[in-house]
Amino acid sequence: MVIVNLAAAPITKDQVADLYLGRTDAWTPIDQDVASGIYVEFYKKVTGRDSAQIKAIWSRILFTNRGVPPKQLPDSAAVKKAVAANLKAVGYIEKSAVDASIKVALQVD
Amino acid sequence: MVLKVTPAIAAWVLALGTVMGRADAAIDTIDQYVTFSGFGTLGVVHSDYSQADFIAHVVQPRGAGFTSWSATLDSDLGGQANFTLTDSLSGVVQVLSRDDPNGHFTPSVEWANLQYEITSDLKVRLGRMVLPTYEHSDTQNVGYTLPWVRIPIEIAYTDAGLHSDGLDVLYRVKTGSVTQNLQVQWGRTAVDLPGIEFTSTPSAVAVFSDTLQYGDASLRLVYQKYDGARIPTARLQVIGAGLTYDPGAWFVTGDSNYSRNKFFGNLLAWYVSGGVRLGHFAPYAIYSTTRALSDGTSGLKSLGNDHTMAAGVRWDFAKNLDAKLQLQQVTIDSLDDSASFADIGPSARIGDKANVLSLTLDFVF
Numbered sequence: 369m370v371i372v373n374l375a376a377a378p379i380t381k382d383q384v385a386d387l388y389l390g391r392t393d394a395w396t397p398i399d400q401d402v403a404s405g406i407y408v409e410f411y412k413k414v415t416g417r418d419s420a421q422i423k424a425i426w427s428r429i430l431f432t433n434r435g436v437p438p439k440q441l442p443d444s445a446a447v448k449k450a451v452a453a454n455l456k457a458v459g460y461i462e463k464s465a466v467d468a469s470i471k472v473a474l475q476v477d
Numbered sequence: 478m479v480l481k482v483t484p485a486i487a488a489w490v491l492a493l494g495t496v497m498g499r500a501d502a503a504i505d506t507i508d509q510y511v512t513f514s515g516f517g518t519l520g521v522v523h524s525d526y527s528q529a530d531f532i533a534h535v536v537q538p539r540g541a542g543f544t545s546w547s548a549t550l551d552s553d554l555g556g557q558a559n560f561t562l563t564d565s566l567s568g569v570v571q572v573l574s575r576d577d578p579n580g581h582f583t584p585s586v587e588w589a590n591l592q593y594e595i596t597s598d599l600k601v602r603l604g605r606m607v608l609p610t611y612e613h614s615d616t617q618n619v620g621y622t623l624p625w626v627r628i629p630i631e632i633a634y635t636d637a638g639l640h641s642d643g644l645d646v647l648y649r650v651k652t653g654s655v656t657q658n659l660q661v662q663w664g665r666t667a668v669d670l671p672g673i674e675f676t677s678t679p680s681a682v683a684v685f686s687d688t689l690q691y692g693d694a695s696l697r698l699v700y701q702k703y704d705g706a707r708i709p710t711a712r713l714q715v716i717g718a719g720l721t722y723d724p725g726a727w728f729v730t731g732d733s734n735y736s737r738n739k740f741f742g743n744l745l746a747w748y749v750s751g752g753v754r755l756g757h758f759a760p761y762a763i764y765s766t767t768r769a770l771s772d773g774t775s776g777l778k779s780l781g782n783d784h785t786m787a788a789g790v791r792w793d794f795a796k797n798l799d800a801k802l803q804l805q806q807v808t809i810d811s812l813d814d815s816a817s818f819a820d821i822g823p824s825a826r827i828g829d830k831a832n833v834l835s836l837t838l839d840f841v842f
Contacts, residue, residue: 382654382692391656391690393597393649402796416725420793421754427841428622430514432607432615433569433588434647436559 369410369476372451373458376471384474385415387458388422388438390429398450398459399438406444410460413476512559518620519838520551526831529818531807533627534617535634536578538819541833549576551627551837553618555587565594573618587618587640598649606645609660609686610637612697612719612732620839624728624791626803627835629748629765634781634816635736637701637715638666641682658688666703680704693724697732713738727753741780742773746816752791759791763805767816782810783817789835797842803835 371384373395386392388399388411400407402419411417417425426437441447444461451459452469459470466472522541524531530542533550541547553575560568571588590604607615611632616622643664650657662684686699697719719732733747745768752761766784773780789803809815809829817831 386656392651418754418793419796420757420799421725423797423841424622427516427619428616430559431516431555431557431571431619431622433571433590433592433602436512 369406369413369460370463370466370472371458371460371474371476372448372466372470373473374451374455374470377473379458379473381414381474381476384458384460384476389415389417389425390435390437393435395458396454396456397438398447398457399440400444400447400460401440401442404443406460406462410476414460510561513556514559514842515554515556516619516621516841517554517839518551518618520548520620520626521836522547522550523834524831525833526829527822528825528829529809529815529821529831531817531831531833532819533630534576535630535816537576538578538580540819542818542820542831543822549582551620551835552576553620555618557588567592567594575618600647602645602647603643605640605642606662606664607640608638608662608666608682608684608701609699610635610701610715611699611717611734612721612730619841620801620837621797621799621841623839624752624759624761625750625763625787626789626801626837629750629763629785629787631746631765631767631781631783631785631816632732632734632748634744634746634767635715635734636713636738636741637736638680638682638703641666641684643682645684654691656690658690660684660686662686694720694722696720713741725754727751738773740773740775741777742775743770744768744781745770746781757793759793761789761791763787769811777813779811780813781816783815784808784810785817797840799839801835801837801839803833803837805833805835807831807833 371379387395387397411422429435441450444465447459447461448470451457523546524541527543530540532540540550555571555573557571568591569588572584573587574582574584577583586605587607588605590602590606592600592602594600609615613623613628617628641662641664645660645662648659664682665679666682667679681704682701684701689696699717701715703713714737715734717734721730729751731749736744748763748765750761750763752759764786767781769779769782772778785805785807787803787805789801792800794800807817809825809827812821812825
């Protein structure tokens, strides 16, 4: 799995975790479908949390009027399209889905 | 077993049915300008102590005790609409129905403000905001966001307002690996407690709060000052500090609040809690207490004093739903409005213990 953006801006695993846990507004995180395998794997590897914990964290942010959860897109193709259209966007996709439209910012093993 | 079934409870059951029937993601997007979301809790509480009513929130006038079971303490239902007006201007309205100081479930507006984003780190809000008084004070009604059935009631025994109508400025500043979330707020608030004598006229409130985040650790600091209320309840200062470490697989958290109040006396409340996450289950334990440090001009002695030991488990059994079970023992340390109780009877004695069982079902949609 790889973290992708448009500018190939270097990003660390901790920064990705902060972004997807709502601790920073530095980039715009793009999410995958909560029911997808890559969603579960991403949050497990990058944040050490499961989908219920992520839902609780974002519910806290949402219901305290401090932000809205990342937009969930149906698949990696949609994530690539969103990342390619926004210089501030960050997404995660399977390594095999990488193409010329986006750049790899970090590899997650 | 006496359970009061109110129209509000019927509404929760309907809402719950809606949640369970939905296969789709959390937020329902009608179009790109408005998103709707909601939350709720359905809960029952049993107390074996008949000399006083165990309550879940300081404003509640009745609870579980004399009529051993209560379905009104933890149950609530809320809905929120987020409006995106332009790239930098947004709005929010949140309406909540829960047991209030009058013993009704009259819906109230918790949040209603317009936010202008000057930069991604600097935001100004105008309207109604929930006050940041203690950790989780701003999501205490959203059971799904809490590791426990409810926040320890002792920490909320401050007489602070619940929300203010005014202006606030949010500023996020990053220094090395530490992110600070600074908040300054000015507004007017009213403190409403059970009993006609404790319905205050609005007072001015000023708030300064800072949450420092360092990876999975966060430190919360808050100062609130209330002025100008016509009843003594709201003339107070609150200083709070809390620390949380939550790397995902387990958590520890502690919070404290010191309130200075000439009329009711000065109080110190605190709790510590920890838990582990084992798959879909997250068992936890809490110790919480509040102590009067002085007697105020009201003449009430040791106001609020009690302490609680609690243990429970959260079970994330389905998407956007959790169930919790909590057992706690509360010891009355004062007969003058012990924090966890309402309606303390003449046979109650200091040192009496209440064993309380709580079951809740939380949902978000």
